[in-house]
Amino acid sequence: MDLKLLEQITQAFGPSGYEQEVRDLIYQEVKSYADEIQVNPLGTLVAYRAAKQGQGQPQRLMLAAHMDEIGLMVTHVEEKGFLRFTSVGGVRPLNRIGGRARFQDGTVGVVYVERREDTRSTPELRHLYLDVGAESRETCPFKVGDVASFFGPLVKQGSRLISKAMDDRIGCYILMEVLRRLEAPAYDVFFAFTTQEEITLSGARTTGYQVEPDIAIAIDVTATGDTPKALPMEVVLGKGPAIKVKDSGMIAHPRVRQMLVEAAVRSQVPYQMEVLVGGTTDAAAIQLVRSGVPSGALSVPCRYVHSPSEMVDASDVEHAIEMLTTLLTTPPQ
Amino acid sequence: MNDTITYLETLSNAHGVSGAETQVRRVIRSLVQEHVDGVEVDAVGNLITWKSGTGSSRLRVLVAAHMDEVGFMVVGHTNDGALRFETVGGIPARILPGLTVLVGPDALPGVIGIRAIHRLKERKSTNQVPQVSDLAIDVGARDREEAQRLAPVGTTAVFATRFRQTDASCIGKAFDDRAGCATLVSLLRAPRFPFDLFGVFTVQEEVGLRGAQVASYRIKPDAGVTLEGTLADDLPKEDSDVSPTTALGQGPAITVMDRSYITPPRLLQHFTQVAEREGLPYQFKQPGIGGTDSGGIHRAGKGVPTITVAVPCRYIHSPASILRKHDLNAWGQLVDAALRSLTPDVLTPQLSE
Numbered sequence: 001m002d003l004k005l006l007e008q009i010t011q012a013f014g015p016s017g018y019e020q021e022v023r024d025l026i027y028q029e030v031k032s033y034a035d036e037i038q039v040n041p042l043g044t045l046v047a048y049r050a051a052k053q054g055q056g057q058p059q060r061l062m063l064a065a066h067m068d069e070i071g072l073m074v075t076h077v078e079e080k081g082f083l084r085f086t087s088v089g090g091v092r093p094l095n096r097i098g099g100r101a102r103f104q105d106g107t108v109g110v111v112y113v114e115r116r117e118d119t120r121s122t123p124e125l126r127h128l129y130l131d132v133g134a135e136s137r138e139t140c141p142f143k144v145g146d147v148a149s150f151f152g153p154l155v156k157q158g159s160r161l162i163s164k165a166m167d168d169r170i171g172c173y174i175l176m177e178v179l180r181r182l183e184a185p186a187y188d189v190f191f192a193f194t195t196q197e198e199i200t201l202s203g204a205r206t207t208g209y210q211v212e213p214d215i216a217i218a219i220d221v222t223a224t225g226d227t228p229k230a231l232p233m234e235v236v237l238g239k240g241p242a243i244k245v246k247d248s249g250m251i252a253h254p255r256v257r258q259m260l261v262e263a264a265v266r267s268q269v270p271y272q273m274e275v276l277v278g279g280t281t282d283a284a285a286i287q288l289v290r291s292g293v294p295s296g297a298l299s300v301p302c303r304y305v306h307s308p309s310e311m312v313d314a315s316d317v318e319h320a321i322e323m324l325t326t327l328l329t330t331p332p333q
Numbered sequence: 334m335n336d337t338i339t340y341l342e343t344l345s346n347a348h349g350v351s352g353a354e355t356q357v358r359r360v361i362r363s364l365v366q367e368h369v370d371g372v373e374v375d376a377v378g379n380l381i382t383w384k385s386g387t388g389s390s391r392l393r394v395l396v397a398a399h400m401d402e403v404g405f406m407v408v409g410h411t412n413d414g415a416l417r418f419e420t421v422g423g424i425p426a427r428i429l430p431g432l433t434v435l436v437g438p439d440a441l442p443g444v445i446g447i448r449a450i451h452r453l454k455e456r457k458s459t460n461q462v463p464q465v466s467d468l469a470i471d472v473g474a475r476d477r478e479e480a481q482r483l484a485p486v487g488t489t490a491v492f493a494t495r496f497r498q499t500d501a502s503c504i505g506k507a508f509d510d511r512a513g514c515a516t517l518v519s520l521l522r523a524p525r526f527p528f529d530l531f532g533v534f535t536v537q538e539e540v541g542l543r544g545a546q547v548a549s550y551r552i553k554p555d556a557g558v559t560l561e562g563t564l565a566d567d568l569p570k571e572d573s574d575v576s577p578t579t580a581l582g583q584g585p586a587i588t589v590m591d592r593s594y595i596t597p598p599r600l601l602q603h604f605t606q607v608a609e610r611e612g613l614p615y616q617f618k619q620p621g622i623g624g625t626d627s628g629g630i631h632r633a634g635k636g637v638p639t640i641t642v643a644v645p646c647r648y649i650h651s652p653a654s655i656l657r658k659h660d661l662n663a664w665g666q667l668v669d670a671a672l673r674s675l676t677p678d679v680l681t682p683q684l685s686e
């Protein structure tokens with residue numbers, strides 16, 4: 001595993017709508033491996049690799065991993081310099097308290113909760129504030145509309161990897177690795193590094209419209225059922241990439257699901273089937289563009305999604321790369 | 334600016350609940366058709382106008398304002414001749430009892446009566462906020478038959494508010510978004526822009542950003558600007574250390590992010606830089622609140638960099654809103670100046686080597 005690249009990609013700043021730093025990094029990494037690179041009007045980077053084998057008109061296959069991460073946006077600067085904020089994407093207040101947020105210029109702030117009389121109820125976002133060390137509104141360097149990401153350095157411990165923004169930089173990492181290793185694709189492949197997934201899926205939707213794929217597969221994280229009192233879910237960390245059956249935004253196309261299963265079998269890697277109760281991926285938007293696109297998703301099992309410490313297993317990441325590489329080089333039936 | 338206020342007066346007084354925008358569309362068409370190169374009504378009722386550019390820019394720019402307003406729809410009749418109704422778009426039931434409304438194309442006057450006390454369920458006390466289902470519109474009909482004849486099911490109704498102005502302010506109904514319509518009319522009557530301008534007066538914004546999305550798909554613009562009358566909740570509050578959504582008199586409100594979309598940082602920066610260059614006031618609308626036609630525009634086709642710029646209005650979605658002429662003026666100037674200096678590099682995300 002290229003830990004240096006994984007560190008760069010997870011630590012890059014990129015809340016939804018503000019993905020420039022991530023895009024620049026990915027562009028540097030992939031430009032020598034792609035036949036063509038384009039940026040869509042909403043900022044999605046598409047690296048194209050032409051089919052090298054097979055007969056007739058190759059099918060167009062789109063892979064999507066999103067560059068954006070959840071974050072905060074300042075809504076108010078208090079007289080004493082504390083910042084109030086709203087969420088960019090799904091931010092759960094409890095997951096934030098005591099964590100840190102980082103602005104694009106590197107400034108770090110502590111997320112904390114105001115003292116409340118009612119200690120029994122769960123605090124809401126409006127009870128939280130961000131302390132960047134400013135002493136007054138006048139000296140606070142931030143203003144309404146400024147954006148912060150979460151702060152969570154990459155740690156590798158055994159086979160576990162912990163960082164902020166594994167959702168979905170791990171998907172971006174997988175796509176970059178697949179693109180590097182890919183020798184003779186059987187499809188015209190469009191590697192889409194999308195924007196705004198956490199808020200509106202608009203990057204994937206508009207890129208799907210442009211690319212007009214025959215098949216689309218999102219590469220994203222999914223929740224697991226292997227933590228204390230977790231919601232019942234078959235997915236376990238380290239037991240292989242998860243092939244999506246359904247989530248709250250889509251039902252994967254059976255043919256795409258089958259393609260993924262066959263790729264896993266052919267690659268001799270473990271895999272799991274995923275039914276996710278809450279949450280969805282770029283594939284939900286892509287499957288409905290134009291006259292519809294058979295779509296599915298390959299997920300990296302991830303604990304503590306949407307917290308500053310998202311945990312994945314390195315073996316699942318490697319297996320996902322192998323599976324996808326096999327899938328892309330196996331001619332369609 | 335005085336022209337914009339004149340347009341606002343006419344447009345504020347016109348009736349156009351979501352899905353029934355005909356009267357507003359007619360007014361706008363008459364105000365713009367001599368000043369644009371084409372006018373068309375699309376399949377859902379959007380009024381699409383276009384004005385060719387001077388030829389110095391190849392961009393296509395869509396500017397949208399929605400014609401529809403929140404209001405009421407008749408859904409049934411009672412034996413004693415009252416109209417049962419539902420709200421169209423978000424209107425809090427607590428402001429309704431006792432209001433006067435105008436019903437149907439002939440603007441039949443009516444009053445929202447709270448149902449007689451003996452018809453309320455026992456458990457409901459008189460100091461409870463009524464539900465819409467407790468209320469009915471009384472147009473003076475004697476019985477069900479007369480009520481059905483005067484206002485059949487599906488008839489819409491609007492707040493009965495006439496436009497007024499003071500030295501500093503305008504007061505009237507439906508500034509959300511007739512203020513946007515009036516400003517867009519002024520833009521379309523202004524000298525040609527460098528690029529082809531598509532002025533789109535949309536339908537059904539209040540019920541789901543519906544018109545904007547199909548218009549954007551059809552026009553395939555390179556950039557979108559939504560003009561809105563937005564929420565100003567800058568009244569005195571118990572807790573003073575909070576920001577209002579927007580405040581009256583602080584200039585046009587630029588959206589960084591709302592619940593429907595996020596403004597691309599470069600486009601945002603362009604508008605703030607133009608405001609600073611032109612010496613125009615502006616404020617940021619508090620992020621994360623509400624949704625606008627930008628939510629529909631940005632996601633159509635291959636995607637459109639889009640921004641919402643709004644005029645702050647107190648008491649929107651109520652019988653009467655108030656806006657400051659100073660804000661209205663700065664708003665028109667800011668949008669005009671920002672559009673005239675719009676270049677492709679503001680829109681296309683760049684790759685740095």
